[in-house]
Structures are given as C-alpha cells and as structure tokens.
Amino acid sequence: MSLVELSGVVREYGRRPSLAGGGAVRAVDGVSLSIAAGQVLGLVGESGCGKSTTGRLALGLETPQAGSVRFAGQAMPPPHGAAWRALRARMQMVFQDPLAALDRRLPIATQIAEPLVIHAIGTPGERAERVAALLRAVGLGPELGGRFAHELSGGQRQRAVLARALATRPAFLVCDEPVAALDVSIQAQVINQLAELQAAEGLAMLFISHDLRVVRQLAEVIAVMYLGRVVEQGRPDAVLARPLHPYTQALVSAIPGKHRGTRIILAGEPPDPARRPPGCAFAPRCRLAEPRCHATAPALRSLPDGRRVACHLVGDDALSTRPAGAG
Numbered sequence: 191m192s193l194v195e196l197s198g199v200v201r202e203y204g205r206r207p208s209l210a211g212g213g214a215v216r217a218v219d220g221v222s223l224s225i226a227a228g229q230v231l232g233l234v235g236e237s238g239c240g241k242s243t244t245g246r247l248a249l250g251l252e253t254p255q256a257g258s259v260r261f262a263g264q265a266m267p268p269p270h271g272a273a274w275r276a277l278r279a280r281m282q283m284v285f286q287d288p289l290a291a292l293d294r295r296l297p298i299a300t301q302i303a304e305p306l307v308i309h310a311i312g313t314p315g316e317r318a319e320r321v322a323a324l325l326r327a328v329g330l331g332p333e334l335g336g337r338f339a340h341e342l343s344g345g346q347r348q349r350a351v352l353a354r355a356l357a358t359r360p361a362f363l364v365c366d367e368p369v370a371a372l373d374v375s376i377q378a379q380v381i382n383q384l385a386e387l388q389a390a391e392g393l394a395m396l397f398i399s400h401d402l403r404v405v406r407q408l409a410e411v412i413a414v415m416y417l418g419r420v421v422e423q424g425r426p427d428a429v430l431a432r433p434l435h436p437y438t439q440a441l442v443s444a445i446p447g448k449h450r451g452t453r454i455i456l457a458g459e460p461p462d463p464a465r466r467p468p469g470c471a472f473a474p475r476c477r478l479a480e481p482r483c484h485a486t487a488p489a490l491r492s493l494p495d496g497r498r499v500a501c502h503l504v505g506d507d508a509l510s511t512r513p514a515g516a517g
C-alpha cells in the first residue's frame with residue numbers, strides 16, 4: 191500500500207501577460223507517483239522541470255488545482271490548517287541550502303529539539319536524550335550541539351538539518367537537492383549517512399536531484415521529469431542500463447563511464463514551463479522527433495517490465511527490440 195500517493199496532480203501559477211497567449215505556468219502537469227512505506231523514489235530532471243513543486247505537493251505545502259494527494263490513505267488536508275500541522279510530525283523536508291534552513295541565532299541542539307517542542311513530544315530530559323542520539327546518528331560529535339550554524343562546515347550543517355528532520359521520527363522525508371551545495375567528497379559522506387538512516391528508520395523518501403549519479407545511490411525507483419511531466423519511470427538498474435526515453439538517454443549518456451557510445455548533447459534551451467510547446471514537450475530538443483511528435487503529446491504508458499515511458503517511439507516491444515541507448 192502507498193504511504194504517499196499523487197494522482198494526476200496539476201499545479202499552475204499565475205498568468206504571465208507578457209507571454210503570447212498569456213497562459214498560466216503549469217509547473218506540474220498531471221503527475222502520478224506512488225511511494226510505499228520505506229521506499230525511496232528518486233525524482234530527476236533539469237532545473238525548472240517541476241520536481242521541487244512536486245515535492246511541495248507531496249508534503250501538502252501546496253494544493254493542486256487538479257488531481258489528489260493522499261498520505262497514509264487519507265486526503266492531504268489543506269496546508270497550514272490544524273489537521274495538516276498535526277501531520278507534519280510524520281512528514282519532513284530537507285532543502286538544498288542548510289545555512290538558509292538553520293537559524294543563525296540558536297545553537298544546533300536547540301534547533302534539532304525544536305520539532306519535538308512544537309509537537310509536544312517527550313519531556314525536556316527525553317528531548318535532550320533524543321537530540322544526543324540524533325547527533326550521534328548523523329555523525330556529529332556531542333560538542334557540536336552547542337555550536338551555531340556559522341561555526342559548522344557545509345557538510346556538518348546539512349547533517350544538523352537532517353537530524354532536525356528526523357527528530358519526530360517521520361514516516362516520509364522529502365529531500366530536495368540535499369547535497370547539491372556540498373563539495374563532491376562531502377556529498378558521498380552525506381549520501382551514505384542518508385542511506386543508513388533511511389534503512390534504519392524505515393523512511394519513505396522522495397529524493398529530488400538534477401543528478402542521476404546521486405539518485406541512483408539511494409533510489410529503488412527513478413522517475414524522470416521533463417517540463418512538468420514524468421517521461422520515464424522504473425527501477426534504477428533498468429533505467430540506467432537501458433534508458434528508453436530520448437531525454438533519459440541524454441541524461442544517462444552524461445554520466446561519466448556510463449555511456450557506451452557518444453555522449454548525447456541536448457540541443458536548445460532548458461525548458462520553460464511558461465512556454466510549453468504543442469505535442470511532445472521534448473520535441474524541440476529531441477534528435478528523434480517525427481512530425482507526429484510536434485502534434486500529439488505521447489501518453490505515459492506502462493511496459494511489461496513495469497517501466498513507464500512517454501514517447502511515441504517506445505511501444506510494448508521496446509524491451510525486446512530496441513537496442514540500449516538507441517533512439
């Protein structure tokens with residue numbers, strides 16, 4: 191059973207009169223995703239593809255104009271109401287910039303305890319014990335609890351943010367580019383820490399990143415987004431070994447040591463959700479586009495191996511007849 195379920199979710203923002211047609215910006219356009227308890231779903235795509243908005247929808251921080259979001263079988267309550275605030279103890283988020291997420295005026299230990307105070311969990315003594323355990327769990331020494339955010343390194347700050355996110359023992363965590371601001375050497379440490387904690391706590395996670403290399407280390411399922419829609423979804427080993435959507439093929443070909451042939455360079459500009467082309471949104475940058483691609487948007491279809499792909503050129507026979515990495 192799904193812990194978190196997004197069904198046909200649409201999120202639009204205000205109109206831009208400067209644009210021809212003045213259309214609303216559709217950041218998320220009919221996304222359906224399901225995350226089981228203890229499962230990690232990696233959401234990948236370029237900046238502006240709608241993955242962060244999807245994360246906010248999954249947490250109920252935003253309300254979709256169409257479709258539905260369910261948590262533990264219940265409809266997500268309206269944001270910031272009493273029912274939603276009560277749920278927040280079970281759903282947490284880790285952002286890209288730990289310095290922005292932390293209060294510079296409060297010691298780290300006080301901030302890690304904050305969610306426990308807000309949700310009235312435990313006595314002061316029990317909270318202190320929990321904070322000490324969380325500091326240990328994220329690999330921070332107890333002496334660091336008395337320090338302020340500016341006295342920590344970038345990696346230590348993100349570990350502190352992670353400790354605070356885990357304080358209430360949430361069932362669901364959204365991590366939005368949690369290591370993108372860290373040095374590469376520190377990224378690996380934080381990812382490993384996150385993987386250990388996820389397994390130990392049985393956390394369901396929506397892990398958002400522009401980087402497939404990072405996502406594949408954690409995710410049991412990868413969903414690739416392009417211009418507000420999921421274009422391919424499947425198990426990491428299958429998607430990485432044999433990407434079927436031309437956009438996924440380009441992303442995989444950019445992973446060092448992963449591509450067997452020539453790297454596929456994406457032509458054109460990154461997508462602008464305010465300027466959605468007719469037909470397949472990827473068509474202006476797709477090296478395989480056909481006339482029908484510019485006229486009709488491909489549906490997201492399920493293949494026999496459980497993968498889902500939205501491309502006119504990928505049919506039921508894709509897994510047996512299409513060579514890996516071929517268009």
Ligand code: SF4
Nearest residue numbers: 470473476483501502
């Ligand atoms: Fe490319 Fe056409 Fe497939 Fe879109 S539907 S990804 S344009 S081949």
